[in-house]
Amino acid sequence: MKQEFSSGSILHDRYKVERVIGQGGYGSILLAEDLRLSGRFCAVKQVSYDPNYTSTMLEDARDQFMREATVLARLDHPNLPKVSDFFSIDDNDFLVMDYIPGDDLRAVIAKAEANKQFLNEADVIDWAMQIGDALSYLHSQNPAILHRDIKPSNIKVTPAGVVKLVDFGLVKLLAPGEVTITIMQGQGTALYSPLEQYGGDSNMMDGRADIYAFGSTLYHLLTNTPPVNVRDRFLDPSNLVPPREINPAISPRVEDAILWAMELHPNERPRNVKTFLKALTGESTSSLRHLAGKVNFREYQGLDRTEMILLYIAGGLTFFSLLLTLIRNI
Template sequence: MGAVYLATDQRLGGRRCAMKAIRPWADADETVTMAIRAQFAQEAAMLARLDYPALPKVSDYFSTGDHDYLVMDFVPGQDLAEVIKEARRKGRFIPESQVLNWAEVLCDALTYLHLQEPPVLHRDMKPANIKLTPDGQIKLVDFGLAQSVTLDPNDPRTITGLRGVGSMPYLSLELYGAELAGSDPRADIYALGATLYHLLTARQPLSAQERFLKPAAFELPRALNPDISPTVERAVLRAMALRPEERPASAAEFKRELLTGLAPRPPHTESGLAESLHANWLLLTLALLLLVTAVAVTVR
């Protein structure tokens, strides 16, 4: 989707900022490129309106040459993927209490995004996109895949620019090949649940695709880190449910379940999940497409 550079804003006295360079599709014709750039301008203007402590402020955007640029606050510090690696090098896990403190901030940030009108989806929540600043604050830094959505695909406010597939271990199953209007805030809930799984276990979760095809391969968090409390494990697993309707309905609900231990038990065991999911025609179609792709690769 693009590269992020550390830059200085000469118009603001050399203030340090982060500048994301986004290149439209290389093979797009002029008409498509113009449409993508118009959508980029809509997306950037929407991001510039956001104002929340755990989100970097977007200060400018522009297009020049064959790239679009998004300018935002520079956030110093380590990303949480680096924090995980550092903990593993020391042979320890990040304490559950610390992860829950971060989760509370991230849930509140998602709640802020999802309550915008229309709602804003981040769609790329993962440890590498979360910064821990030198003074201990958590910030969700990469808006590259953020989306402003409405549930009605015919609503003119729906923005479909800057789409992407996110990062596979954190991508909910319904987003594999999904159109924007077919997704909702529960996709971000899945990504946050997968992020917490990684933070608590120091292990990337299996992708939703792998879990769908091989349910028995999925390892429960407490099997990897026995210090995780059963109630937190249950909340994380509910957030990572493959079926959107089985996840918390909102980030605020997920936060309550994490902090109070009142998450309901998952309706399906992981080992028996595939049988239930095959009743869903959308997921069955995905399985068939994956099978056809595998056969095509084998024939080649």
Template sequence: MQEWLLPGTVLRNRYEILGLIGQGGMGAVYQAADRRLPGRRCALKEIWPLPGTSAERMAQTRQQFLREASTLARLDHPNLPKVSDFFTLSPSGLPGDDTGADSEPLPPAQEPDPQATTARDLAAVSRDYLVMDYVAGQDLEQLCQQAYREGRFLPEPDVLGWMAQLCDALSYLHCQQPPVLHRDVKPANVKLTPEGRIKLVDFGLVKALDPDDPATMTGLRGMGSLPYTPIEQYAGELGHTDTRSDLYGLGATLYHLLTGQTPPSAQQRFLDQDALLAPREINPAISPQVERAILAALALHPRD
């Protein structure tokens, strides 16, 4: 039975599920209350194995998850939500597969939205969890949609201020040893807090660049969102991605915010060189230097 966790469910005698924030093919995100720290709200990301994954591959993926979660837990930057905990819970009947103190079998769950097509049978496999700060506020995609409904563009100075903060976060990630890639930079994954701070959220596709272990984070990674994904990332595990891959997502995000239009995918552009309209053709208020920066970030080939 395909299921999500019910509000009121408590994990590890600590995290009480308040509700479902979102879901996708790789997992779900819940808002939860931390019972050990009254008043604290956190985002709890549940990561699902890919359908058809073998038991051997799942075991490898779990070890990769634990290594990468340890990396995320060490990150500390004002434009990134802090990862405070991570753990694995096994389903009933699989004792000894839990990771972390106070682990317990999976709790009861709820039926998903009947329209959803991306859930999987959660009762048959273990589940991995990341616990991070809950970030209040709107994401930049919502702000862009609001501006579109009002018949206006987002002001360039505002957008550039947000992007400066986002660049700080990406620079911090890319300067880690080994560098950490986000791999899914897009407006929906960038939130603006009520205090005006930008937060880069959703580490579901994060990857640590380890030359000795090219398969790191296989279980957490996917291809990303096509309009914001460079062509080298389409190959999944076989593709070579580096810090420039996040810069493509940054450029696509900036294009979307200033034009109000989702950019065509890299695949579309590879097949049709005229698919991408110059930003100033859509919004003449964009400054020429910003347009040049956007187009440079959206180069199809990383070396460009």
């Protein structure tokens, strides 16, 4: 059961609650002062669990929280908030990380809209390079870490101009063969989530799910227009208006890269974040797509005919599974 903590409450004999700064179905984010380090403020994520969980499910979820929190505490990247502590109080678990001052990019978009302006493409690309570096770092961990909820409100710009990818609320470790339970239950934010994220099947997800959300976020930043829900796009692809039709100041190169990242099928997206950043900043999307195809072909040259047939069947079944996921969620 979720506990409420009022201003002045002391957590773990160390963190004095100032106020609630974020709220979700199964948790909150609290701004707290670290009483051991005077003047240091932290964001404390409170995690509670679905009351319908069986005792076994709850035990598994809490064990998974501890495993994931341990991994997150080892991360060290300039564009990620540092996780410094984690603990439990009764049936609630807590994750302590740096508090990041500044506006989130949702607020930045709102200001641009209010002034009837678009954000400068050069500024957005600078932010994208920082976000992309953080994502590449997460995806390169062993096991790989997916963020799963990239969106403007989860990206903050500090007063010094440094971008921070915040809220590890839906982070997932991609441990092979392991059914993972996310730190905060949920499927991400519908406007930015790819099709494969709706079904909750971690076996169908990899870093390309974050790339889709990353591209969708850049679409919103450059057009002041939220991206179309992926389910609506599948039913009618014309629902997604090309970015340059909304904001002609966007360069063709950047538009091509964003639309590539937002492809419906994960196999049609950039293979990794570094490839996507290349498309954003210089190399043509068509040449990178062609190169990716060549790389894939060379990887498969060592396979015999039976293995190739099985590979094609697996690819078809994956796409069919994505379609069933869509139908279940309409």
